[in-house]
Amino acid sequence: MSPNGLRVFEAAARHLSFTAAAQELRSTQSAVSQQVRALEEALDLKLFDRVHRGVRLSEPGQALFEAVQEGFATIERTIDRLQQRHRNPRLNILTDFSLASYWLLPRLPVFRRLHPHIDVRIMTNQGVFDWQGQEVDIAIVFGDRRGLEGAPRLLDEEVFPVCSAGFLEQHGPIDDLDRLGEVPLLTLTADQGQRWLDWPGYFERLGGRAHSAPSELIFNNYPLLVQASIAGQGVALGWRGLVDDLIERGMLVGLENLSLGTASGYGVIDVHPEERRAAKRAFVDWMLSS
Template identity: 40%
Template sequence: MASRGAAMVNYLKHLPRLTRLRMFEAAARLQSFTLASQELNVTQAAVSQQVRMLEQELGVTLFVRLHRGLDLTEQGQELFRTVSTALSQIATVAENMRAASRPPVIRVGVTFAVATFWLIPRLPAFRAAHPDLEVHLIATDRGFDSVADQVDIGVAFGDGAWAGFTPTLLKESTVFPVCAPAYIEAHPELKDLDSLLHQVLLSMEDDRPGRLDWGEWFARLGIDGSRASRMLKFNSHPLVIQAACEGQGVALGWTLLTDDLIASGRLVKALDECVKIPKSFFFVERQDKATAHTRLFKEWLLQKF
């Protein structure tokens, strides 16, 4: 043991200061003292001085100073390869150690509506049962594909085909008109589809193809939706549903998204008419990132259906 300690002391005597090596590596990689100083948050003069002192310590010239940058000498290239490899290995080991000490993270992709009206109210129960796991929600209103590369699992709405993900059907989609109980009381004339056309219809402003809006919903029931006289539009689905809960009009309600609000009495079905659409809600799991933690979340979520 003593010989190892002595060898280490002897080894350290030949090692240049880490500060000088870091500044040299940044300058060599960026081919600029100025850019290296910006990356390391020090002055350009400090980088230049530390590199010069490193050159004096080693007795070699590491850079050829050019008018608009730097170029490595042969000795500089050799040192850069060694230093960059060593720093990269140290950084990798350090990050692995940090990751090992952090709680496992499950990244879940959802729409804002699914997150707001279905998943978030249920998450406290999952966290209470599994306090050692962290759940990060990544929400979007632009379709699951827009966040697919950022997540491990998700609740997606579509036809069940997402590249690289295994889908499990959660619930088929039925769409129907919903409003606050107070809105029904204030509009006793709302009794059929024709009278619905004359109500304030709450809608999401979305030009994506295939999106079900009021016009399409009425068309599937054989009604000319262009006769609708009053439309109030929002740029997100949660805002549409919130406006309906506040009695500002009638919105299109979706199974899964409005089930809890109807069960709690905040919303009611304005009419019994409904439209079943081919797209559904799926649990999706990335095929190359399935872990014990994602399977645990999947088992918990499926128990809710």
Template identity: 70%
Template sequence: MSWIAKTASPNGLRVFETAARHLSFTAAARELRSTQSAVSQQIRALEEQLGLPLFERIYRGVKLTEAGHALFVSVQEGFATIDRTIDRLQHKLRHPHVNILTDFSFAAYWLMPRLPRFRERHPHIDVRIVTNQGVLDWRAQEVDVAIVFCDERMLASGVPLLFCEDVFPVCSPGFLQQHGPIPDLEALSKAPLLTLTAEQGLRWLDWPSYFEQLGGMTHLESSELTFNNYTLLIQAAIAGQGIGMGWQGLVDDMLEKGMLVGLQDLRLRSPRGYGLVDARPDSPGEAKRALQEWVLECSFQERDA
């Protein structure tokens, strides 16, 4: 602790800051709801404590000495830091926050369209979304909840399942009109397929796995367009550039709006799916609990619909 902090009272420094800002003991007294004489006494006591003159008394006012100006700059910076910290702490108390980690696709196609309902129910909770399209490691990031695509092992460990991996080919109405009908895997295999890169395909179903599991059919990927981002792939499908793989739960809104057509006869379901991970189980909180309950409620309602 500095010598000034030991000898100067916080109230004395506050009076000094006000007087220095106004360059007037009278104006400082008005702001502090005090008297000119009381302010003058506080300043004189501070000067005696520090052994330094802080003001020069001039005709009809005061001006800062060199020492007074240096102290004024430091005191203003210190009070500003204290005020910002108090504001931040009070905001955190009034507006608890929850950090969610998920991939671009889930954030764009599932979470964001539904999030206004959560904010209507919990307007005091600030939601922060962290997205990553690669491998999602919530242990290395400051997040409270992770919504990730889970394999059978993760789901067996107790991670709540939001919805299963339920997939089917999707394309634009115009593409289907031009290239259809596509009633079976044989016809599908001859169509231009939009493909995710291997990193994504290893987590989700890719076209070779899809053809093998649905019909025992070997299909080598020969698509003209390959993406490392599912949202871009879906935009390409909407634009009529080929057939993409659609995940139930992610493409629902675009199907309802007629932007995409789902080839439902070629549907395939796997035991994997999106799960809700408590990234910090040792750190409970009201905001995190509310978010978890809301996500599970939405998924249950949609699965039962």
């Protein structure tokens, strides 16, 4: 069974056409047909059903097609990884929208000045992270200490209410939980199992009563929630390390007398610890010292 035969089979199965496969491979329809027939004979399997004006995959053909595509994809990723060693090293960083927007991106120009030869690719996911099977080198993940055991800690979770100066002037002062429970709160959903602190958990941990006013807006994206807070539409939970710059620039006011710390936070996970790459080590060291 020749590798070229599998390549011809993959093209024919993808197009469901020997003619289209021949055009892609710069071959002829008869040559493709012969290669497929030789593969079927070698495997003693019928890979295609010949139908009017074309072909369709048989059940064994579909199974082989999926396996061949997965194998080719693995080979391509491996070749790309090997070639990267002879070009500028590239790092794929996976994190959520919040940390990417408010912590990583504002600091990234410093890293690029220090390491101009390292290419950084930022990948974001707001839901539960699954970096298995993805081209990820470093994952910056939010979770509790047990879930991030052994991972260097980037940020501990400390939250406090934030709002615009105009909102505080209209609704303030907001200096205790009772008053906080009476104003519009902006809610970040955790409908995909995320572990960050929400308003019910915040009030419960501080011993306050439940929020009595209806939330005006609900978001599944933290940057949008922060923009709504800046626009004066309500009070949001702000995370230390993410909203600090917005407070310093006067875009938000932090009600830090109502601050709460938890055992959760952001950890840095080396997805492939067996790969001891200088670029990866440089990025992790820079993050943890920033």
